[in-house]
Amino acid sequence: MAYSGYENLRILVVDDFDNFRMTVAKILMEHGVQVVDSAVSANEALKYCRERAYDLILCDYNLGRGQNGQQILEQLRSEKILRSHCLFILVSAESSKSIVMAAYDSEPDAYVTKPITAKSLLQRVDRLLLQRDELIDLNKAIENGALIEAIELCQQKIAAASRYTAQCQKLLGQLYLETEQYGLAERVYTDALEVRALDWAKVGLAKVKRLQGDLNTSSQWLGEIIAANPLCMQAYDELATTSQAQGDTERVQDVLQQAVQISPMALLRQQNLAKTADENNDLSVAANAWRRTVRLSENSCYDELSSHMSFLRASAALFKEHSDQAKDLSRDALKVADALGTRFELDAQEKVQMKLLESQVQNGLGNDVRARELMADAEVLIEKQDMQLSLEAELDRVQAKFAAGDDAQANVLLQTLTKDSKGDEEALQKIDRLLEEPVSDVNRQRVAQINKEGIGLYNDNRFKESIACFQQAKRLFPNHIGVHLNLVQALVAEMREFGVQSEPMDLTLDVIKKIEKQITATHPQFQRFRQLHEMVRRLG
Amino acid sequence: MKDSSNSLDFSLVLASSVHDMKNSLGMLLSSLEGIIQETPPENDEQAKRFATLQYETSRINGELIQLLSVYRMQKNRMPLHIDEHFVIDLIEDQIARNHMLFETRNIEIDIQCDADLNGYFDNDLVGGVVHNVLINCARYTKQKLQVSAELVDKVLCIAIADDGEGYPEAMLGAPTLSSSSDAFNSGSTNLGLYFANEVAKLHCQNDLCGRIELSNNGPLGGGVFKLYIP
Known part of the structure; x- marks a missing residue:
């Protein structure tokens, strides 16, 4: 049942070892493929992908410096370059596929483990291409947002009992959820569960419960799924969402902490944990989660300036509780801050905010002189440009003054902020944490x-x-x-x-x-x- | 993160070192494949050496993967992704993975499996078991292997039969485990069987869990390894 359309395919092989690239290109050409491009680095790969559309991208995970294969995939998806007919296969030496897959925010179409022989690679590719062709209309419909059509196509495939029935069932459940047809989604999942108690259907059903508003049942079921299979990452993410909907932010944090312990490589999950811990004012957990977020952000399309600022803010705050830990984290945060200029274009206000944050950290580290310099620089900039700071920046300014021991000035600033934010609940809630008694x-x-x-x-x-x-x-x-x-x-x-x-x-x-x-x-x-x-x- | 105690977790050190070894071996295996492809053996002697190289590296690789898996199982860090799969895909994958080995040893493989037969299992783990058995059989069989799969009382049975001398008496039946000193003394750790048995046990449906079985006088006259997955 070999795939017959090789001569029309365009394929890209990305690997920093020419051995693998050449071997793969050779096999593919022997099978009639006319276009096999090869790239040795992430930049080269991205350049090719922006220039032409591929049917198949075979990408090594480890590409030396710069982005890894996973980050290339995320970048391609975020730039919407990767069309639905393009298969992305990640090749890696990591033996446990699931650890790596569960570890990330975006999944490749397939994952192959090195060492891989030519024959088995070709066999995988064959099977994936057959599947791609069989489901091409369906994927195109989803890509174009034609969900009703996609649902019909799924139903047809399931009715025809094709080889891809199981995939179509999963997709159908998701499509019903997206189109808010919860009752129908529930049917898909319960039907699947009648045959076999599979995790995807159990998690799907719990999600249906949440969307129907039955948060307690959802949360209970997810807890049971995790108890039975502690490595089911989807269940953690769903449980975090459900707990968030219940307003139980302590539980959200707890669930996410368990999840990142099992699978520490997912940037978005780390970021979510960091934000939740910030909200719960759990300083140590927040600072450590921000550190991991910032580390994982390197070369990632999810890199955000606000994460770096949050990391500085969280490590400065930690001095109040664990100064040893705070020292360690702060040094890291400062190092990252130093390199920030090459990653982001900072506007005037962001520059001021960075100075205020660094000033707090330097104070914590005992470098009072440096802290004062930074603070003074920031004040000069604010005054010279008559800057209207955002509330977040103003609060950083207050914190910097407290850190420097200028409590009186800080309190005056706080009072002004409170007065100016009158009636703005959201703003007042943010100010509350710095006040003795809350005002919101x-x-x-x-x-x-x-x-x-x-x-x-x-x-x-x-x-x-x-x-x-x-x-x-x-x-x-x-x-x-x-x-x-x-x-x-x-x-x-x-x-x-x-x-x-x-x-x-x-x-x-x-x-x-x-x-x-x-x-x-x-x-x-x-x-x-x-x-x-x-x-x-x-x-x- | 720093470990607060100074004691060294030896199993962790071992696991990470095994991981490194496995990666190096991966490089070695793919270079080897390249060499065999670029410079095909000129005589039987060379072909035999290639076969030995190929076989021994595959074996070490398989062993290391098993070690890592067993480590992860013990730490409850073995991700289990049971889903619906076509059995033929799994069998073909594992045969393709080892096709050099069979080719260099002139082993003929017969597959008996309905193209539509599906099962519920973790593809990587069960694939790993089949892979190990195939490598082991490649050593003991004379010229033929048969890989078959069918449903027996609603339980999936994957069987690998050879035309060799059969399994030793002591291994027959349903081997449980062998971290026993016996195994070490006999020079075989039986890690492969232990791994296969653990993987089988991870697959349960209702109250029934998977198991393995070894027997002799199989369809090709030699030993048969059977993996049952409910």
Whole structure:
């Protein structure tokens, strides 16, 4: 059942070893292929692809310096150069196909492992080309967005019980989901599951549940899929989406952390984790996830300036919690920042923002002089160009001032920002994290809610749970004195009841130290602070 | 990431070194193929040497892949992607992968498999098992191998039969495992069988899991390896 149309094919072979390129080109030409181009690097490959359309691209994963094969694929897809009739085969020495495939954000049509003999390569190519020709109308319809037509074509193929029925079922499920025909999608997946409990159908069904609004069932099913097959990456991504829809950002982070541990190479997943941890104000997880995101961004079409800024911001913030870890991360972040100019064209505002971020990091590293220079540079630029900074940049400016110990200036700036953002909920929520008490409605309700819950637990003598509750509140509202005092009070009660232990005691002392730095004698809770402080002393 | 303890995880070191070896061997194998293609053997003696080179490198390669897989299985890091596949594709792939070996050894291969027969399995893992058995058979068979696949009571059975002397008595039946000292003493680690058995066990449907079986007096008069996948 060999493929018969070789003479009309245009093929590109990408590999930095000429041995492989020549061998492959030779075999293909022996089979009648007229056009076999070969490229030795990513740049050359991209240049060819922009110039002419190929039917088949055989690309090695490891191409030495520059982009790897996977990144070429992502680039081609993002530039929409890769047409639906073009097959992209990734060749690699990595033995476990699934690890690599699950690891990325874009999948090739096939994945072949070296060492590969000429004969088996040709056999794979043969099979893929037969499949391509059989499904060419269907793929074209999808490419053109003609989804209704694509659905009909899928149904026809399934009815004809062709060799590609299984693929068509998968596609049909996705097409129904995209066209919001959830009931029909559900049918496709349940039909498939009746024959066999396959992961793709299970995940598909859970997705249907989410889209139908049944978040709890979706989340429960996905949890079961992961329990049965802890390496089913799709299930993690779906579960993260479902948890996000449930508003449970702690769970999102938890799920994504598990996923990146298994498959650390997917840039978009790392970025998602970093953003979620930022939102949860989990500084250490955020900074590390940003570092990995930035590392994976090298040579990638997903590289974004904002990731680099977030990395700097997150490592600077970490100095408050783990200065050793923060030092290590900051050095990395500065190195990346240095090279940024060659990767991005920074506008005036972005340049200012970079200086403000670097200033924070330099402060953390103890290079006060350098930090002041950077800050001064930034202020000069802002003033000279009468710059209207974005809220994000303004907040970086506030943070830089706090880092430099200019608390008074920082607070003035914060007050102005708060005043200017009146009525803008979204802006206020962003400002909240730097304030002692939140000003946005959402966060005010949130802190009130958590406090209420924690106090309720405390009153029921459930101190451990109460402590956990206030700890979460402390993470979300890092400057909220009331929350910190509540935490201390719960810790004291726990230790009075069950004896003084080093772990809760260390935490208590940390929190006290933090409040001490922030609180003034005129603060309404100053008296309460002194009382609690005294109680702790007596315990110790 | 730094390891907080100073103790060395030897299995990790071994695994990463095996990984490197496997990659080097991959280069070696493809160069070898190139050489054989560019300068075909001039006499029988040369052809035999090529065959030995080819066979031994394939064997080491297979062994290393198995080691890595077993390592991943033990660490629960073996991705399992069970999906619907055509059995004939799997068989043809594995035969194509080793066709040089069969050619240099003058081994004839007979495939008995319905083109429409499908099964539910992890293509890479089951492919790996078939690959190893083929390499092993290439050594012990005289001139013929038969690879067949069929459904037996709704369970997929892939069988590889040879016309050699058959498997040793001690290996017959359903071998379970052999990390036992016996295996080491006899000079064979039986890693291949262990791997095959583990792969089979990963394939379960309802309460039934896969298994392997070795027997003699097969259709070609020699040994038969059978892999059952429900």
